[in-house]
Amino acid sequence: MKQSTAGIDAGGSLIKIVYQENERMHFKKFSINQLDSAISWINISAPSLKVSLTGGKASVIQKKHFQGSIVIPEFQATCEGARFLLARENKSIEENYLIVNIGTGTSWHIVNGEKVERILGSGIGGGTFTGLGSFLTQAQGYQQLTILANEGNKGNVDLLVKDIYESSESPINGDLTAANFAKGKKLNHTEADRLASLSNMIAETIVLLTSQAAAIHQVKSAVIVGSAVVGNPSLRISLDFYMKMVGLTPVFLEKGEYSGAIGAYLTV
Structure with a gap:
């Protein structure tokens, strides 16, 4: 059986999961308080996962559940995901632009060609x-x-x-x-x-x-x-x-x- 792949974003409030099966992307989210339920759902829905993690709780999940996984810096992962979605949803922007990530708090990133840089953050969100x-x-x-x-x-x-x-x-x-x-x-x-x-x-x-x-x-x-x-x-x-x-x-x-x-x- 082909190994499934998944990305997990474990933030301050939510756990968001993306995994691919049969060349199709699936999306699921849980409250951060439902961590055990989230892990159980992953293991049942997509066994034999190859996992990559990001977010503030990523290291905790890695040590407890996915020792063989890698952790990606949160800002890098968010911007790469946003750029992927712009193309996927046919909303590509030709010139430079901002990415404003409004989660528990808010972060601002400037996209300049292939270069992405975090420029600002706020506790408002x-x-x-x-x-x-x-x-x-x-x-x-x-x-x-x-x-x-x-x-x-x-x-x-x-x-x-x-x-x-x-x-x-x-x-x-x-x-x-x-x-x-x-x-x-x-x-x-x-x-x-x-x-x-x-x-x-x-x-x-x-x-x-x-x-x-x-x-x-x-x-x-x-x-x-x-x-x-x-x-x-x-x-x-x-x-x-x-x-x-x-x-x-x-x-x-x-x-x-x-x-x-x-x-x-x-x-x-």
Whole structure:
């Protein structure tokens, strides 16, 4: 029997797995708290694996389960995976561009021809949304949080530009945020409103840093990958809106959350 190959990205929140069988790529993910279940699933679904690992938990998994595997640096794997997906999904970009990986936190990489370099990192990301969201609401789990965020109105929590100018003509879009969470308890608002405000703040911060990086490196496109935008329409819509507003072209990859796992897989 031909040996199966697999790439595993074990990050701070999720374990993402890509493996090939009969010349077809398969994708699967688990919570990091389900590590044993993930390993059992791999061994049942694709026995006799040849494995390559990446991510913060890669060394732990290697020592415990796959001693013969290799560990690929996370940033290298993510960028290689993103470049592979751009071609696979027919979204190739001719000029230089940024890769913005929004996972538990966020990392920025500049792609210059064949050269890829990490240029920036931030603790703002999906972990912020999940962690701070749990403080702001009674919602349990990522899925509930994303559903609520999509239903909320950030204007009930954020101070908007139009709130400041009121009847006067605003010099910029009145729906833009003047100050995140500035209304505090002055107005009645729901858990959904608080999550919408949180999601918007994360999007604004990421776009602000992306636009600064793009200006420094003179690029116009940003490839968005990472698990934080998956199943999170509030965040994705805001990222798309703000990036276009600052003159950037956002490129969302269909399987972008698996970029690290794919990058690891490609090295097997």
